[in-house]
Amino acid sequence: MRHPVIALSVLALLSGTAAAHHGWGSYDASKPVTVTGPILTSKYENPHATITVRGSDKVWTVTLAPTFRMTNRGALAEMIAVGKTISAYGYPSTVEKDEMRAERITVGGKTIEMR
Amino acid sequence: MNDAAPAIFVALEASAAGAAIRQSTWIYMAANVGHIVSLVVFAGAVAVMDIRMTGALAATSPGHVLKMARRFAVAAFFGLTITGATLFAAEASHVIMNPIFQLKLALIGLALLNITWFEYFTAPQVRALPPLTPLPVAARRAGFISIGLWIAVAAAGRTIAYL
Numbered sequence: 001m002r003h004p005v006i007a008l009s010v011l012a013l014l015s016g017t018a019a020a021h022h023g024w025g026s027y028d029a030s031k032p033v034t035v036t037g038p039i040l041t042s043k044y045e046n047p048h049a050t051i052t053v054r055g056s057d058k059v060w061t062v063t064l065a066p067t068f069r070m071t072n073r074g075a076l077a078e079m080i081a082v083g084k085t086i087s088a089y090g091y092p093s094t095v096e097k098d099e100m101r102a103e104r105i106t107v108g109g110k111t112i113e114m115r
Numbered sequence: 116m117n118d119a120a121p122a123i124f125v126a127l128e129a130s131a132a133g134a135a136i137r138q139s140t141w142i143y144m145a146a147n148v149g150h151i152v153s154l155v156v157f158a159g160a161v162a163v164m165d166i167r168m169t170g171a172l173a174a175t176s177p178g179h180v181l182k183m184a185r186r187f188a189v190a191a192f193f194g195l196t197i198t199g200a201t202l203f204a205a206e207a208s209h210v211i212m213n214p215i216f217q218l219k220l221a222l223i224g225l226a227l228l229n230i231t232w233f234e235y236f237t238a239p240q241v242r243a244l245p246p247l248t249p250l251p252v253a254a255r256r257a258g259f260i261s262i263g264l265w266i267a268v269a270a271a272g273r274t275i276a277y278l
Contacts, residue, residue, distance in 0.1 A: 046143035071140060
């Protein structure tokens, strides 16, 4: 009687850890967009770097990756600074207006994966 | 910044400490890793105490099991608090408004109440009991409540990022 409770509890804990990859659920992967234009603002901060980009249609808020990953993969702060041109491929938010999460970005001739 | 949040949380997020956590390459990541590591140690130590109270490991001395496991639980809870506060400070004004985070805080409060009740009223009755002695109903109840609440806390913690 007691043991199934414990087994279930352990299972609940394990499954919680296994699913510990977050943040993409509120983005619509069926409607990918590519936003290309100059960077208007840039926050190279945790938990995710965030920039705003003047795209052809509107100003997008583009959510990037944690800064440690960005640096590790060569997307340095100076490369996504204000005034640089960026192309970001990603998915629009289903929650925040005009926000998208980048799957990959191209800056200074380099394409860098964000996921 | 979420201006709808109480001013103290807006101020915390805007503070030099909040900015340093966000802008450092490693602090946020270290706090994230440290939070999970502390959680693993905490969950292990708490589970040992809880299953002993619910009747498992009956051939051990309940007082000795509680004493040894409690040290790990207390140290790990300290680690959880420090790393959790670090993660919180970086996004305080947003996180405090998150309903799941509020639920998590409430669940932690209940779990701490359960511990306080147990330590003051139940542990003294259990401490000196020899192995293979049935434990008081209060001890079994505290064990079940504890393991249930802490699992709910962990689940709520993981869900903050999705809601």
